[in-house]
Amino acid sequence: MSEVRLAAEQRTEFGKGAARRTRRAGKIPAVLYGHGSDPKHLALPALEFARVVREHGQNAVLTLDIESSTELALTKTVTTHPIKNYIEHVDLLLVQRGEKVTVEVPIVLTGDAAAATLLTQDLTTVQVEADALNIPEQVEFSIAGLAAGTQVHASDLTLPAGTTLVTDGDAMVLAVNAAPTAAELDGDTGEATESEATEEG
Known part of the structure; x- marks a missing residue:
């Protein structure tokens, strides 16, 4: 910077x-x-x-x-x-000059996870320690092709040289879950229709 x-x-x-x-x-x-x-x-x-x-x-x-x-x-x-x-x-x-400072830096996600998945992001920033004159503007993480069931923690982020993670490494950054199918989304509607049909019968 x-x-x-x-x-x-x-x-x-x-x-x-x-x-x-x-x-x-x-x-x-x-x-x-x-x-x-x-x-x-x-x-x-x-x-x-x-x-x-x-x-x-x-x-x-x-x-x-x-x-x-x-x-x-x-x-x-x-x-x-x-x-x-x-x-x-x-x-x-x-x-x-040369002093280390602790700051919050935004997490920027790039790419797209695998098809038929839903992404849940728990952390949008991460706390790091860096040289006052070399603070990263952001931390990028690629989600390209990540499959359902994948979990990313703070310790999985790649930080620039000279930058140290302060946020707990076990903190959840994001999780990739399987997206509900069309049948699952329509399930409630289908059950209601069947119930109504029974009452009419």
Whole structure:
């Protein structure tokens, strides 16, 4: 995952009113914390940050230009308005080059399982530990040709070099089951029809 550079401003006003003013100015209220340092209250450029999340995902690593200093930060939490869908607030975690971080990464399934099967996916993300500057954007798993009865656990996922699984390896990711036949799906209807025929007779 590539680093993205953003210019950030220190915030001196706090509270809901100040946050609204920050958003009206086209910026997003953010807090940068970690490594035992005092939290820094920042304002991020809204359009640029939204583009970063869209292109790099919510685990984006940012190089923040804050006045005369530069900080490396991992996007930890992005809070979005439930109705209007704009970013309300961002929590950023201070990181250092070479530091390992624990993040959640989406599981992306590719291919199609065998015919006449149904797929049940229990996990859509997996927790991993990776270098802060080499966080995988996703973990891919091919379900091509998987037969009914197949179960895939977290330990079956192939992770990029340097990435370690944190999620319990026994956790179920997905199961492939036999799809019900047309006769099984019509079974209830058939029984009802037979019952009705008996009553009519």
